[in-house]
Amino acid sequence: MRSIDDLKATISKKGGVAFANRFQVFFQPPGALNLKNLINSDPKALVGSLAKNAIAGGKPANIIPDPRDIAMLCESVNLPGRQISTIDYQAERQSIKIPYGVINEDVTMSFILTNDYYMKKLFDNWMSGIFDVENYRVGYKKDFTTDVIIQQLNKKNVPVYAVRLEGAFPVSMQSIQLDSNSENTIQKLNVTLSYENYVPEDIVDTIKSTVSTIGAGLGI
Numbered sequence: 001m002r003s004i005d006d007l008k009a010t011i012s013k014k015g016g017v018a019f020a021n022r023f024q025v026f027f028q029p030p031g032a033l034n035l036k037n038l039i040n041s042d043p044k045a046l047v048g049s050l051a052k053n054a055i056a057g058g059k060p061a062n063i064i065p066d067p068r069d070i071a072m073l074c075e076s077v078n079l080p081g082r083q084i085s086t087i088d089y090q091a092e093r094q095s096i097k098i099p100y101g102v103i104n105e106d107v108t109m110s111f112i113l114t115n116d117y118y119m120k121k122l123f124d125n126w127m128s129g130i131f132d133v134e135n136y137r138v139g140y141k142k143d144f145t146t147d148v149i150i151q152q153l154n155k156k157n158v159p160v161y162a163v164r165l166e167g168a169f170p171v172s173m174q175s176i177q178l179d180s181n182s183e184n185t186i187q188k189l190n191v192t193l194s195y196e197n198y199v200p201e202d203i204v205d206t207i208k209s210t211v212s213t214i215g216a217g218l219g220i
Contacts, residue, residue, distance in 0.1 A: 113187035162206035167196035
């Protein structure tokens with residue numbers, strides 16, 4: 001039987017244990033403004049967006065969704081699971097399982113809500129592009145999906161494991177409870193994302209994906 005010292009040595013050899021609170025999430029909502037297309041936008045629409053943002057108490061920079069802001073406001077997220085679908089095949093002596101496909105689990109995220117309801121408005125706009133409630137029309141999938149990067153970090157904030165959700169989009173946004181008795185309660189927004197596939201990334205690939213996502217969000 002192994003001792004506690006053996007366990008400590010193994011953990012030390014592997015660089016320590018992974019902590020649940022060391023993570024990052026990056027994504028750029030599809031169709032969102034960035035610095036490049038903001039310059040080329042209609043001046044009247046730009047003034048309108050700035051005015052709405054100012055009335056809501058936000059700063060002018062809020063009209064451009066910054067992936068770094070999204071990462072800071074994400075309070076929790078789950079790395080996706082995967083189940084292999086099988087069928088039972090009757091062999092000569094026993095029944096065996098034959099794989100024929102995979103089922104990827106949805107990903108749930110929880111975001112802290114700021115006083116300008118930044119994340120709520122972001123997902124409101126995103127979901128309205130998926131399904132137009134007024135005209136009862138579904139958008140084109142290429143126009144409402146985006147890649148999402150989820151990273152597990154070590155104590156030095158270096159990614160040790162990461163996945164990229166390909167073609168992700170929100171399928172559920174939970175209600176927000178308002179309560180006059182909850183004086184010091186911070187509002188949260190819980191969202192569930194579906195996606196086409198998830199791809200594990202090594203440290204080099206996930207750094208490239210992160211830089212690309214942040215660059216696209218800033219229009220650089």
